Amino acid sequence: MTGRKEQITPGQMSVLITATTLGSSIVFIPHPLAHYAGQYAWISASLAAVFGTLMLAAVLYLNRAHRGRSIMEYSAALFGKPLSGLMFFIVLLMLLFAVSAIVSGIGDFFSGVMMKETPAYIFNATSLFAAAATVRAGIKVTARMFVLLLTVMVAFISAVLVLAIPLYHSGMLLPIWPREMARPVLHGLLLTAGFPFGEIFLYALLIHLVPAAPGAAPWRGKLYKGYALAAALLIMAVLCSSMAFGPASDVFIYSLFKLASEIHIGDMMERTESIVGIALILGSYMKATVYLYMLNLIVKGWLPFKDERTAVYPLALMCLFLSLTLFDSPADFFSQVYVIWPFAVLLVGGTFLTLHAGMTAIRGTGKGA
Amino acid sequence: MTQKTSDKALSRELRMNRAKACALFDRCQDVSIIPLGGGPEGEAVALIVYCSSLVDEQESRRIRLLLAEPLLMELAGDSPAASDRELSLREAGARHQAELFDEWDAIEEKVWQGYLILIAEGWTLAAGFRSAGLTKRQVMEPVNEPSVQGPREGTVETLPVNLGMLRQRIGTSRLKIEYVTAGTVLRTDIAFAYLDGTVDDGMLAAFRERIARIAPYEVLDTSFVEDAIQDSDWSPFPQHRYTERTDTAAASLLDGKILVLTDNSPMILICPALFVDFFATSEDYYVRTAYATMIRQLRLLAFAIALTLPSAYVAMSTFHPELIPNILLLAILDAREGIPFPAIVEALIMETSFELLREAGIRLPRPVGSAVSIVGALVIGQAAIMAKIASPIMVIVVALTGIASFAIPHYEMAIAIRLLRFPLILAASFMGGYGLMLGFIFILLHLCCLETLGQPYLSSLAPLKLRDLRDVFVRAPLKTLMRSPRNRKLHAGGPGRREQR
């Protein structure tokens, strides 16, 4: 069916993981996290990263157990077509929501912060078109390209975090008054474990694209490294925005952007916030592209298209209209993306992986096929 | 030969052959058909046919003299057996190898290649002597790729000379040279050369398959070959590269590339060219490492400036003035005061007039060309500012862009950047920095999709090969480079070129 011709290297796969994990969340997550967990934000994020590692381990276990087969193939074998179809339908809905939310994040950011006169639908449409065109170019090209884009993005974000060193006050990390710690941390954990760390479960759909040559050098460590890099950068961003703004960091919706705009080193190093804008576009674009690819992967598994790319543009259109209608207000965005979405990821993703891993453990690997 | 006196074969009678030659070369007044007398009744016994505009007169005279004596004496006597005659002819033209032809088609072709053809009475073969002597351009320093250090040898319009220079550099039988002929009228000789064992076999197969496509076309220049074999016709990016330097050509062979040389063209086509190749010159390897590295980075900077500076200026001044440091912003605002156009129109006017000037300057005779540049400098630099059509900042931007595009060593890549600059300016003027980013993403996507002869065009950047980057962003010391993966195949028993992903 699919995925036979299209293959990527483990290194490229780890780049995809880093890209989607950092993705748009590096700009978006410090704000709600600070809102939920206050000064403990970074603790929540670190715990959530550990949780994400478990998810990744489950994904890799499934890949190892079903060597070379895509999850849609072995899932149907494990659960039967109707049940596995239902599961993938739910995942499909989640992906639709995710792509739309990412894209509308770009639109909101630019029409709200940087270019206030341009309507949001222009940004949504163009960025989705870019993502769709990339998906149509194939995962190989995508992965090659993202290696470069991710390098740029990581360099930019690190540069902002380093340049902002004069703004940090480590004292901001201390609680201002004694108060309960467990529930805020748990709240933040719930958020970040869903968005972005839990989303790693979606890689169960992609992981078979790394060729499973028997006896090949062990490559799974590379994926953990990629994931660890993303997690470290994300935690650093959270930590930095807490140290810079303290309790105020839940006021600024795009705290990294705010952080960058506060940087003044001499007369030259100022106005660095455009860098954050660039990082946001790159991250969101990369994440949207990978998720759109996953969407197409599911759809082309169901529908009998001769050309694998047939569904990409219609799916992108679907996401575009969704992105324009999903959120009525910023409060609605907050509730859907920071309350419902993490919960959905934890529930669906957790169930999805647990069911597959459990069934694989019980039924054995290739017997059901 | 009487059994088949078709049009194509030579006749035994000289009279018939002469009539045939006259008909064949009718209205080709540069073809000389000279009868040689000396028969018993003073009639012609032989015929010499050659194209006077192709044959070196001295050379032809010498051949005629050499031939005349023994030949005519012999012809005046009894007709000897054909085999004896062949022998004596060969002896007569010992210095000038004689080739024998029995068909008019072959004779016609050889006349146009500068042969001197001898047809004798009572003989159905014609002897041809190579005496082409058209004055050709001397080997001199290449005009388009001058260098301070390193060899100054450039190619000329003659294929054998060019191939000879290559052979001189690479004296091994591993250097393979194969010929293809293209067209029915021009019948251009096209040679392609590669270093056996170094070139990628899959690539060579793909190349052979493509070069076969050229056969029906009339090829005037190497660029016709490029057009026929390239992967993407509409991409602004060149997928093969040209050189007039034999040292560059030899280095490319060592890198596993395939060279295409065409007769009557000095350009050597290097197939395939990757994106990063366009930022290297042969001189990079002749100068000191630190300097070469700096130059490389300067060129990449030039690439970035040439591609983005005008669009970045438009985006910043139209959409994100808050991103410009205050003092600079004030200066820009001050400079733009009184200018009736928005930044985009200003940028387009200046860019277009710059392109116009450049195009005008290239094609004009040199003395007039300098006048154009003077007028251009005055009009663009001075009058446009005085007339408030453009701001001084915009002039700086356009001038810097122009200079940066000249700093890219390969003209084809500079053209690609020129082409891409305008859509980027438009994107920046509609959607600011976001549009610019989008434009970059699409350009990058295109570059990543592009393949040339099966190699990813952006190779060693995407797919990323860190080890190969020591000859991209920096130019590592030659000691290291010679051990680099791209040279590994040259060393016997080496593990070979790394698999392209």
Next chain:
Amino acid sequence: MIVRLGFSVALFAALAVAQGASVKKMRGKELAAFTLLLLPVLYQDAIYVRQADWPSLPELMGVLLKTPAAALDRFLASGGNG
């Protein structure tokens, strides 16, 4: 409304340009599948153009997940600074 309609028409026109030729070649099942794929897109487009309050993905998610998620959120938030 007009802007939204024009925007959607432009988008579908772009889709037709991009994929019209390949869709014309489709037969039977493949064509049916493509139509099936376009149906939800058209539905979502109708919601967008009319700014209608018809049920869609957020409502679906809301029905399934909103209540438990919001409850959990409220419980956790009561201990924090929110």
